[in-house]
Amino acid sequence: GNSVTQMEGPVTLSEEAFLTINCTYTATGYPSLFWYVQYPGEGLQLLLKATKADDKGSNKGFEATYRKETTSFHLEKGSVQVSDSAVYFCALKNNGNQFYFGTGTSLTVIP
């Protein structure tokens, strides 16, 4: 089957700290992988994506690399800002255009 497991939160970091949010997946076939972000009071929006093994998605200083050998897509940022406080969701899409989401990781960045 298809599923996504991501690091449980909440995560609290000081501004400029390094961020890693772990995500692993189980899938049949060759999925695409995504990170979505939900800022307070807003809908989910795409943060970054990768469509095949070894691809690196990046956006707004965030990066994630599609690792087929470890079935992982960990999210990283070198220096977080207060404005990065949000809930982050890892997701996969299978060949049937079906999306599966993790449970979300809440990040709070303090000044």
Added chain:
Amino acid sequence: EAGVAQSPRYKIIEKRQSVAFWCNPISGHATLYWYQQILGQGPKLLIQFQNNGVVDDSQLPKDRFSAERLKGVDSTLKIQPAKLEDSAVYLCASSFPALLSGVNTGELFFGEGSRLTVL
């Protein structure tokens, strides 16, 4: 370009009452999804449409939930009768059809959601 539109944004009802949510996807998006997001959890797929046909409704509680997309554009999700455990945010999303892009990359575009509270 207009995003995914949903209404109402908020709804409070008593258990056993009915409620309907409406969604208008991004123009040209053939695939439409309804998700249920319970507080503290990730979105859970309820139903997926491709144009006006149902692709996947395996997790839709069909004894109380129904959804339609009659003309292949906007969609309605109904709950009747509602239960306390239906309290959640109902998210509508749409995406490009994978066939058009030729590559399996189409991401989801979400609406702001409809928050349902069942008392």
